[in-house]
Amino acid sequence: MRTDSALPEEILETVLRSMGTAAAGRLRAAPEAPRALALALREAASLQCAAPEPLVFARHLGARLSEAEDPVVALERLHARDLALALACAQGTPGAADLFEAQVLRKLHGSLARLHSSPTFVDEVLQALRGNLLMPRPDSPPRLLGYAGVGSLLHWVNISAVRLALRMRKAQGQEARVDAEMLAADPAQGGLELGLVREEARSHVRAAFVQAVASLDDEDRELLRLHFVEHLSLARMGELYGVHKSTLSRRLSGVKALLETRTHEGLTERLSLSQEELDSMMRAVHGRLDVSLSGLLAAKE
């Protein structure tokens, strides 16, 4: 089997030389290291014409491994092909950029589109991201070189991209409104179900709902966004906030109630309907909010 093929001594030494002495010592002591390194190099080579030079890759690999808590574990779980791709991109190897575009950037649409309803927003973020990751900086190499092969490259870039997108959103100053639009956009995702509201009132209800979401404070809005737009389960949210999911469940119910009250208030101001008509409309909206919001809560752990 090819997996048993020997690793050229030169490559192994290059890797070890590129590491600090302590890390190199640990790797040298690990019996399974040579096999894992051989595997990593073969994965890197699978990029074919876009693959970096083996010795250059070995140096890069060594440097990244030395940053790990435990180089042996890091090597074992290394995403070697992704690491090679990041290196090739930063070096401008022909063909690498296309692969990066197709296998990484194009897959970010989903998570970025959940942050903003504007169709141009994703493109703006990706444009900024390309500059940010691939262009050499005044006194240091492109940021993409910082990818250490822990987890997939897609994950790593996704982190960068979402962070960038969040900051761009904030800079545009429309955060609250954008979140509200996202929540109102998709009925199935816990937003506003207007199917039962009379045609002429729909735009008012929607506007009142958006206004109500926008009026929430940042934390409340974040809860709604994570749960209903990002679709996180309460358990997962609990991990992020470091609290028990029942606490979050209570907080979410509170926000939901507040949201309904404010939507009602907004409508009262907005429409000069008779009390009776307003009530009947609110019953429809209320029922729907409840069904769509609580339906989701019920669906999860």
Next chain:
Amino acid sequence: MSCPDENDLARHLEGQLSSEREQQVRSHVAGCAECRSVLAALSPNEARTSFAEVGPLATGTRVGRYVVLGLLGEGGMGRVHVAYDPELDRKVALKLLKPERFHEDSLALARQRLEREARTMAKLSHPHIASLHDVGEYQGQLFLVMEFLEGGTLRRWLTEQPRPLREVLERFRQAADGLAASHALGIVHRDFKPDNVLLTKGGLVRITDFGLANATLVPGTAAPGPVSPASLTVTGTLLGTLAYSAPEQLRGERGDARSDQFSFCVALYEALNGQRPFEGKTREALLEQVARKAVRPERAGVPAWLRAVVRRGLSADPAERFSSMEALRARLSRDPGARWRTVSLVMLGAVLTGLAVFGLLSRQPPQALCQGSERHFAGVWDAETREATRRAFLATSAPDAEASFSAVAAALERWKLDWTHAHQEACEATRVWGEQPDQVLGLRMACLDERLEEVTRVVAALQEADARTVARGFGLGGSLASLRRCSDVRTLLEAVAPPEDPAVLVEVTAVRAELARANAGLFAGHTPEALKVALAARERAVRTRYRPLEAEAYLLCATLQEDASAFEDARASLVQAGLAAEAGRHHAVLARVLYAQAWLSGHDLGRTQEAWAYLNRAQAVAEPLRDPEFDALLNYVRAELFEQEGRFSEAEPLLREALDRVTAKGVSHAAARAELNGRLGLLARHQGRLLEAKRWQEEALRLQEDLHGPDHRDTARALVNLGGTLAHAGELARAEAVLQRALASLRRSLGEEHLVVARTLSNLAVIYFEWGRGPEALRAAEQSLAVARKSVPPEGADAVLMGMTSNRTGVLGELGEREAELEQARRSLAHRERVYGATHPEVALDLHEVGRLLRLLGRTKEAQGFHARGVVLQESLLARGELEGEGLRWLADALLFLGRVEEARGHAERALARLERDWGPVAPERIKALVLLGDIHLAGRAPAEAVAPLRTALAALASEQVASARVPLARRRLAQALRLSGASDEACQEARRAWLEWEPWRKAYPGEVAEARAEKDRCPR
């Protein structure tokens, strides 16, 4: 700390950080919104709800005959939507099954299996099992249609907030009830878990997805796909199912009813302890833990008896579990807190009981308290007293004595069980678990002793049974004091302080005993005797100057006075009771006084405005008391007030909820159940849903007959209501038989002069009227009015007599005296405008009726005014979708008269469709709509189209042997339509026949008669 970089977050997600660094990252994330959002975007899929694969159905999608309204949630079996069933006009839950849930079988086979299951399930109509309405196929997926429940899943209910033990147990007891019932029919659930237990709005349990695991892939036996390390650990919904599977199911066996027991106990364990009983996330790990009996230790608060029950259900060997679900259920019912508390349907009962100040009666010595609680019932309710009570009941020789005794015995048995467990629990909480101080134990015991004392008096009074006792026995279950208050420590500690002076204390205790005696008399139906006792006790109470006691005494007097129909006296007593309660800060009594005032002013005195004010205050006072049982009573009054104001759609959900509650309580509340069925029938009728009303009323009749036998006045009352509905539905022969039977029975049991007799006669008048038997109709109408005048006091007579007077003048009008009928119609209009408000839907109908009569009298100008007003009113109702069949029919009729033919056609067609759905084929309203449609086609110069509806109308009239003016009315139009569409021979036949049929009605329909003559004269001799 600045945000961790990409590598650190990646390591955090991959679990590659040192524990120290991991801690730093976690605490940073918990405080940094941006990092949370970044990680949220990366969260693995199982942390999300998976809307991915097929996507929920869009609102408005048609699945079979159902219209999707929205997504409800997602479970292991598939996605659930809310949908609308236009045929039955109701919301349903529509579950699309995931295709991968099926074996390689064809869809057709799977569907066959599901349909078989559905048929079996249909046999199982049980309050704790959700009904399955329909099975079908949609784009290659199977779907189930189930009843729509608004309370969410049991899992959600459990995780929303911490729930008290007794509430948790109550829900599981209901679920056990449902499972036991299904096992009795040989149906095994095979996939019981909290996600498959739904709750109604009122919190009642309904188990769903019954036997679905049979029809689809059994989760436990599923091959886990290609073997890879990842698939050995199952996550998400599959784990959700595995974790509840019995070991035999995990091993791939089919399992039996005892497997459901295991699943049930896993769920119950989890609900009690916040985690599942066995560790392990793989099939193998779970099997091993079960085999080793490695149940995780329970939380401290779970009582030992309950731990033992659950652990037995979790035995690896099915033979070591309970012999049946029924046995398990019985063991769970040991807990005292686990029942729905009684809802008393009348103002009676639970009024005085349970309010006394604690600590006045002698207490049991604490030793040996935790065992043999039953012994306290020796001589109170044991085999001997039971037999003595039965003898006393039978000695009254009332026809329903035996049935009444059964209800009484069931109520007392249940109460005894409740009491025994409450007693044991209170004791264990201190002596066994050390959870509560001795002082609290003392309060709880004293409270229980007082309740027992009260019931002792009730049993004694029951042994003096007479006919009144038998009549009242059916309601005893709803009136016995609840024991909930005795375990509500907070209320106990806040209770009103007893008087300090020992002499006063002695007198207070003595007066309370007298009040308890009077209260027991009330329960036994001995109202006048009890009132004497209560009035004397009240005098003594006032002299003690101890205000809480005074409040209790006045309240009891008021209750007795109300029961004796001495409404003004009751009113005065309640005012005094309220003042004393406020002065004595006796909030529990104050809340009940306000409740009684609301009931008295609303139900007895017809002053709804005033009643609302009392009701709102009662609610405010009751709020801090947190007593769900009392809240249910308030809701019942609220429903009553809504009904009186004609707000039927608002009353309906409240009564439905009440019905759910009493149904869950079983035989001791059968009388309340029968009454509620009847009232819901009247509500459905008021809202124009006749066929539904019929079903409610037939059920009510069945229940009353079961309880009281065929000849009892309550059975007769149910007959009267059913007969009225049948009359409106046009089933005249059946209606007449039902009402004649009722009349005979009522005259026997209530005598001639009673309002119900009057109502029955009035309903009979309607039937003869519809039949065209004028003289008989007139006789019945006049008799009805005469009886009513004698039996209603003059001050309340207006409202009661209005309907009967209208019936009489209606009959007279049809015989030619239209002026009198018109005058009465105007009075009726004015009355309804005053009582219901000027925009109520029924006011519009009255306006049109006046218009119709003016037209018949040839006063078309005036008629226009009334119809126009009616139309304006109805158009705003129409815009809100609040116009039902009868209203639409009137609207179309008026529009046709006003010359708006096209609009009239649309409304008439809709009216016809609704009436056919809601009123049935022979309903007079449907026939009127058919004739109207004929008129509209004639007016629109489409005579050929008029033929069919007119023929249908005549066929329907013929099928019930109707000979009223409606027959020639339709036939003359048919003749005209036939003539205009060229069938002149047949036209002439019909014209001549119509002319003859007009004979008895000529005086009342001069215009119509002239037209009929002209039609006839067109024909050759």
